Every structure is written in structure tokens, then in C-alpha cells.
Amino acid sequence: MLKVLTAGLVATVMMTGVALAQETTIRFTLGWKTQGSDAAFFLAKDKGYFKEEGLNVTIDQGEGSGATVTRIMGGAYDAGFGDVNAIIQNSSTRPEDAPVMVYMMWNQPPFAVVTKTTSGIEKPEDFQGRTLGGAQGTPTTRLLPVFAKKNGLDMSKINVSNMAPNLQEPMMIRGDIDGALVFNITSYFNLVLNRQDPDKDYRWFQFGDFGLDLYSNGLMVSRKLIKENPKAVAGLVRATNRALMEIAGDQDLGMKAAVNFDNLINVEVEKRRLQFSFEKLIVSDEMKEIGVGDIKDDRMARAIGFVVEGYDLKRTPTPAEIFSREFLPARGERNLVYTKN
Known part of the structure; x- marks a missing residue:
């Protein structure tokens, strides 16, 4: 046995x-x-x-x-x-x-421009004459000119300030930039962690909603x-x-x-x-x-x-x-x- x-x-x-x-x-x-x-x-x-x-x-x-x-x-x-x-x-x-x-x-793409509701930016045309903070090389930043062309914007009138990704939300909160070129699933929760209300106090311009069906x-x-x-x-x-x-x-x-x-x-x-x-x-x-x-x-x-x-x-x-x-x-x-x- x-x-x-x-x-x-x-x-x-x-x-x-x-x-x-x-x-x-x-x-x-x-x-x-x-x-x-x-x-x-x-x-x-x-x-x-x-x-x-x-x-x-x-x-x-x-x-x-x-x-x-x-x-x-x-x-x-x-x-x-x-x-x-x-x-x-x-x-x-x-x-x-x-x-x-x-x-x-x-x-659906996460690429977006986020702005404070108090910024006065209510439509893509309002990006002109404003400063947007973007991390160099990211898809949102690189595709902004395509977004601008698709929506009839003049890129020469949009100032893009290059910065590290971790600075985007803090600088926007302080008012140093008018908006940020972000991934929504990242930025939304960066704002949450900065004790902000991303739904009530911020406006999101999703690239997918404005012609960039990525x-x-x-x-x-x-x-x-x-x-x-x-x-x-x-x-x-x-x-x-x-x-x-x-x-x-x-x-x-x-x-x-x-x-x-x-x-x-x-x-x-x-x-x-x-x-x-x-x-x-x-x-x-x-x-x-x-x-x-x-x-x-x-x-x-x-x-x-x-x-x-x-x-x-x-x-x-x-x-x-x-x-x-x-x-x-x-x-x-x-x-x-x-x-x-």
C-alpha cells in the first residue's frame, strides 16, 4: 500500500x-x-x-x-x-x-484642457489670449495645435507654458496659469487631493468632444x-x-x-x-x-x-x-x- x-x-x-x-x-x-x-x-x-x-x-x-x-x-x-x-x-x-x-x-480619450469656472473660459475660443500650462511631450500638449486647427483657433494667440506635470494643478489653483493641458483621470484626482471640487469649480474641455476622436x-x-x-x-x-x-x-x-x-x-x-x-x-x-x-x-x-x-x-x-x-x-x-x- x-x-x-x-x-x-x-x-x-x-x-x-x-x-x-x-x-x-x-x-x-x-x-x-x-x-x-x-x-x-x-x-x-x-x-x-x-x-x-x-x-x-x-x-x-x-x-x-x-x-x-x-x-x-x-x-x-x-x-x-x-x-x-x-x-x-x-x-x-x-x-x-x-x-x-x-x-x-x-x-474615450483622457486628453483635456481644464480651467477654473471663475476664469471666464467657457468655450475653446476663449483659450486665445490665455496661458495654458502643459507638460512638454505629453499627448495633450502635442495635440493642442491639432485641437486648435479643428476648432478654428489661432495657436499664435494661445500661450503654452511648459512645466512639470506635478505643477499644473497647483499653478492653476493659484491663478498662475488660466488652464492646464492634462489627462482627465489624473488631473481630476490631483484636484481632489488638493482639496478642490473638480466638478463644481472646474470646467473640462475633453478633446473627444471637440473633434479629436482618439x-x-x-x-x-x-x-x-x-x-x-x-x-x-x-x-x-x-x-x-x-x-x-x-x-x-x-x-x-x-x-x-x-x-x-x-x-x-x-x-x-x-x-x-x-x-x-x-x-x-x-x-x-x-x-x-x-x-x-x-x-x-x-x-x-x-x-x-x-x-x-x-x-x-x-x-x-x-x-x-x-x-x-x-x-x-x-x-x-x-x-x-x-x-x-
Whole structure:
């Protein structure tokens, strides 16, 4: 009997070892420091959804949603959460190295100009003769001339003051600048942390509402991973989608996973950020039509055109170079229904 048990135990250990040996490690980078809006990745890891797909996903904090692209291109990471517009920029010059977006999470762009309601700025034309603070190189700052052209503004009449991102809200609060060129999901909560009321006391000019119908952040992977292990890419997308569906109905579930990843986060603020991401960036009429994770090719083509113009790119990538729907779960599995709780 002992021999039988021992043999069975050895067989189990050997089978487990084989399973572990076959598990694919994916090095994943976030777009920034730990935020509630990243909860789907934490939940997929916590609940074993990545593991069920045969994946060992290691998650690191990021240095900016644009930096996600360069981190993957440099080979340090296989996948990450970042800005599709940074893919467009890099694909223009290095199409063979730029990552591919495989799951579009933020259907709406976060790029915005925010002003105090007391500033007297009530429409884009009012930016003329004013000073806007922008961090050099960020999409909002770089695309401002395209925004101006689209809305009939004279850029020579708009003063842009270059500054570090962490100075934008404080300088606007003090009145040193008339408005700031920001990511709404970042700036909104910077204002909250500065004891401001971003809804009552500030006005938001979203680029997407004024002609720049851009896409934004999502799950991207390296071309190397797609070529060498497409099954792993499909599993990564499937697990992330599964977690996002759950969090759409229960944000507390997502926050628990976020705290497990980083117990130093401000839970109240990050839960609001998570909800903000659904309400302002994920849920849209288009998302309801085509399902979360997908895009419309004609809209992507227009978005590529805006980025090519804003960054003065020499080559215009095609939508197929930037986004692949090859790894998306079936449409019925991407029917996201958001319920705030």
C-alpha cells in the first residue's frame, strides 16, 4: 500500500512539475503607479485567471502610459497597459518593433484642457489670449495645435507654458496659469487631493468632444510574443476581459485586489478613480455597440491621422499595424455592463 501511495505521489509531483514547466511567464508593466483603474489586472492575477490560462504574469508599476510602449520595445516587458497613440508614434518609424494593442480598454480619450469656472473660459475660443500650462511631450500638449486647427483657433494667440506635470494643478489653483493641458483621470484626482471640487469649480474641455476622436489606453503586447506564443496572448486578453466584466459590476472586488497588490494606496480616492475610468473612458455608445476591447477601423484611421499631424510623423501607419482583434473573446463575452456600487 505504501509503495502504491508513494508511486502516486511521485506521479502527481511529476505532473505538477510538467504543468509548471509549461507555464508561460509574461512580464507586465502598468502605465503608472498603482491606481484603481488598473484593478482588472490585479483581479485576474489574484483570482487565478492568468494561471488558468497557463500564464505566470508578473506586474510592475509604470513610468507613464507612453513609456509602456518603449519598455516593451526595449525588451524589458512582454506586455502592458498603455497609450495606443504612443504605439502610433513609434510604429511610424519602427513598425517592426512597436507593440500591438490587442484589447482597447479606454474607448474615450483622457486628453483635456481644464480651467477654473471663475476664469471666464467657457468655450475653446476663449483659450486665445490665455496661458495654458502643459507638460512638454505629453499627448495633450502635442495635440493642442491639432485641437486648435479643428476648432478654428489661432495657436499664435494661445500661450503654452511648459512645466512639470506635478505643477499644473497647483499653478492653476493659484491663478498662475488660466488652464492646464492634462489627462482627465489624473488631473481630476490631483484636484481632489488638493482639496478642490473638480466638478463644481472646474470646467473640462475633453478633446473627444471637440473633434479629436482618439482612442487611448489598453492592453498591448510585443510582436515577439504574438509571433512566438499567440496562445499566451489570447489567454492574457481572455483573463483580463473576464476580470473587467466582474469589476464593472463590483468595484469593491477590484479594490480588494488593488490593495493586495499595493496596500499603501488611498482606497477612497482610487475607488473613485476606478469608477471614473468606467464612466468617462470605458463606457460609450461605441463600446455598447461593438463590445469592450474592440475598435472601429475607420475611427482608428482618423485617430492615426490626428497623431501623424500632431507629431509631424513622416509615415502614416495603418490601423492593422496598430491594433489586432485576433485575440479578442467572442462578442457575447465582451458585453460590459457597468453598475456603480
